[in-house]
Amino acid sequence: MGVGITVERLNAFYGKTQALFDINIAVLANHATALIGPSGCGKSTFIRCLNRMHETIPEARVEGTVHIGDLSVYNGTSATQLRRRVGMVFQKANPFPTMSIYDNVAAGLKLNGFRNRKQLDEVVEKSLHASALWDEIKDHLHKKSGASLSGGQQQRLCIARALAVQPEVLLMDEPCSALDPISTGKIEELIFQLKEQYTIVIVTHNMQQAARVAEFTGFFLLGKMIEFDKTEKIFTTPSDKRTEDYVTGRFG
Amino acid sequence: MTAISVLTVALVLLPLFAIFAYLVYRGIGSINLAFLTQTPKPVGEPGGGMANAIAGSMVILGIASLLGVPLGIGAGIFLSEYGRNRFGDIVRFVSDVLNGVPSIVIGIVAYGLVVMRQKHFSALAGGVALAIMMVPTIARTTEQMLLLVPQAIREAAYGLGVSRWRTTISITLRTATSGVITGVMLAFARVAGETAPLLFTAFGNQYWNWKMDQPTAALSLQIFTYAISPFDEWHRQAWAGALVLIVLIVSAVAAVRLAVKHGTLAGA
Numbered sequence: 385m386g387v388g389i390t391v392e393r394l395n396a397f398y399g400k401t402q403a404l405f406d407i408n409i410a411v412l413a414n415h416a417t418a419l420i421g422p423s424g425c426g427k428s429t430f431i432r433c434l435n436r437m438h439e440t441i442p443e444a445r446v447e448g449t450v451h452i453g454d455l456s457v458y459n460g461t462s463a464t465q466l467r468r469r470v471g472m473v474f475q476k477a478n479p480f481p482t483m484s485i486y487d488n489v490a491a492g493l494k495l496n497g498f499r500n501r502k503q504l505d506e507v508v509e510k511s512l513h514a515s516a517l518w519d520e521i522k523d524h525l526h527k528k529s530g531a532s533l534s535g536g537q538q539q540r541l542c543i544a545r546a547l548a549v550q551p552e553v554l555l556m557d558e559p560c561s562a563l564d565p566i567s568t569g570k571i572e573e574l575i576f577q578l579k580e581q582y583t584i585v586i587v588t589h590n591m592q593q594a595a596r597v598a599e600f601t602g603f604f605l606l607g608k609m610i611e612f613d614k615t616e617k618i619f620t621t622p623s624d625k626r627t628e629d630y631v632t633g634r635f636g
Numbered sequence: 637m638t639a640i641s642v643l644t645v646a647l648v649l650l651p652l653f654a655i656f657a658y659l660v661y662r663g664i665g666s667i668n669l670a671f672l673t674q675t676p677k678p679v680g681e682p683g684g685g686m687a688n689a690i691a692g693s694m695v696i697l698g699i700a701s702l703l704g705v706p707l708g709i710g711a712g713i714f715l716s717e718y719g720r721n722r723f724g725d726i727v728r729f730v731s732d733v734l735n736g737v738p739s740i741v742i743g744i745v746a747y748g749l750v751v752m753r754q755k756h757f758s759a760l761a762g763g764v765a766l767a768i769m770m771v772p773t774i775a776r777t778t779e780q781m782l783l784l785v786p787q788a789i790r791e792a793a794y795g796l797g798v799s800r801w802r803t804t805i806s807i808t809l810r811t812a813t814s815g816v817i818t819g820v821m822l823a824f825a826r827v828a829g830e831t832a833p834l835l836f837t838a839f840g841n842q843y844w845n846w847k848m849d850q851p852t853a854a855l856s857l858q859i860f861t862y863a864i865s866p867f868d869e870w871h872r873q874a875w876a877g878a879l880v881l882i883v884l885i886v887s888a889v890a891a892v893r894l895a896v897k898h899g900t901l902a903g904a
Contacts, residue, residue: 440794442720468797478788482811482900492796495806542792549796 386414386583387453387552389434394448396429396438403429405608407448411600416575416584418594418615421604421630427587428475430604431555434585435470436463452553468496471546471582475558477538479530479545485512485521488530488541492549507548515544516574536567543574547582554578556586560593572597591631595619603627656882663879666872672880676842676858682869686877688844692759692853693881696838697828699763699848704770704827705820709809711771712778712816717804719779728776735772742768743833751837759845759852762838766830770823777819781812817896821889828885831856855881 389411396404404426411417419427432438433446436457450457457466479488487494489508498504508525512518517540521533530541539559546554556575560568575584575597588594594601595615602612603624611618611627622628629635670685677684711731715724746765751757785808793803809816827833834840840857841850855877862874 435795437791437794440791463794464797464799466797467795472795474788474791474795476788478786478792480789480792480807480811482813491793491807492798495793495796495798495802545792545796 386579386581388413389553389583389585390449390451391434392449394430394433394446394450396426396433396446397444398441399443403607404433407609409602409609409612411583411585413453413583414579414581415600416579416586416598417600417602418598419585419587419602419604420589420591420594422635423589425604426607427602427604428557429607431472431557431585431587434553434555435467435472437467437472439463468492468549469551470553470555471549471551473539473542473546473554473556473559475561477535477542477562479533479538479541481529481531483530484526485528485530485533485541486525489544489548491545496549507550508544511544511548514547514574514578515540516570517541517544534567536563536570539563539567539571540574543571543578547578552583554582554584556584558587558589561589568593591619603630605630659875659879659882662872663875663877666876667879671873671876675844676873679867684873686853686855686858686873686880688841689853689855689858689877690880690884692838692841692845693828693855693884695759695846695848696762696766696834696852696854697824699760700766700770700827701820701824702767703763704767704823705774707767708771708774708820708823709778709816711775712782712819713804713809715775715779716782717800717808728779731772731775734768735776738832739765739769739830740832740835743835743837746833746837754849756849757837757839757851758847758849759838760848762834762852762854765833765837766827769827769830769833773823773826774816774819777822778812778816781815781819782808784815785811814896814900817892821892825885825889828888829856829881831860835860855884 391407391409394404394407395402407430419430421427429438434450438444438446446458452470455461455466455469480491483491486508489511490504493504493507509518517537520537530538533541560571563571572593575586578584586598598615600612601615601618603610603618605626611622611624618627619631622631670683672685672690673687674685675688676686711727715727719727743765745768746761750761750764789811790803790808793807834854834857838854838857839851840861841853845852859874859877862870862877
């Protein structure tokens, strides 16, 4: 089951440059929350703070508190432990090129020392079903490399890979930005099903996509969260002028 | 443009084929079962072979690879994953300088490090000398190959809760395997024919020797000794030895390439 996310006074920096200013947000469990905003507004930085990927960049640092369920992200939890509970799907599909489809999905478990072959088989099949890829690739699980799939399939493979470690939260950083409309449709459908079991935070450039998949939407601008509300409200009657300007296409 | 590239390819391949053809022409006549199975005969006695030198070369190269490959790959990992700083720059510079040090000087270093302490020449000393020569090539190619692995691949592993160290070994290094192996094979092929660093380390031996701490024969040394001798029979054997050495190197490189290709997936 998914868990909620609470963020309080989150500030993020790249060296001396501050990228996020005092972000406060409460993400509801088992819902999809979309983050929108123009390029460079900090939405990707923000979700990378949720699973501590931000700190993998040299000189990057974070202040403030984040709770994933009852887990304090920046206090007493190791980054590797945390990331097993918070899966991530990236902008560009990044399957491990030298691994078979099966090994890609099993990678998270195998590399963390899980070896039970039978259970691995089950998890791999279940994850590929969940990411709606199973029927397309079930005959080449071991023979084909992850990199040999089409772009849309690769992204669904990456989703399966993230699901295989059985996270509670799934972070998606513009997962459809490199995909054609059909693949995008498949992934959006998937998000709909996945939120029954996971809490989903999705960064998107595509406002229609936010409106289609997310119950809640946050609008970011210049490192600040301008408005966070029900998606419907953000797109129909936003309370902030800047949000209105953005969603009506007057800038950005 | 095509014509120019075809021409340059021909110019590159021509010397290689010329050398190989000439080696076959001069050497093939002296290669027989005795050459491959017997030790050298004393001066004046016909026959005999270089079996001990072939085996000795393999032992010395084995020791060199065992020492040099892990060290070189380890250094390459350091340079690419942890060496984006001043210390890394120093290591890079030192490694490039080491690459340019004449091989005979490296022989002297191994002489001082191993031979002086053991008080006699040995296969181990020869292996150490060759290993020192392998390290910079392997380290720098490994670094370059690891840097070619997109950051996104590392992030994918981090995102799954895989530790940085594990990611480096199981994901980054594995993704770069074929390039890293190319570097290893380059280094191997380069040192396999080295003579100078073995002159006062492995030293050479007219008899069989399987002990790592005893003077050991090597093909390149045997070729050198025979080639500068005044005897026609030894000259012929030197040609044969050179041919055997080249064939051994080519087959070692080809075998590794084949093994890597066999382990690669469709579409990878």
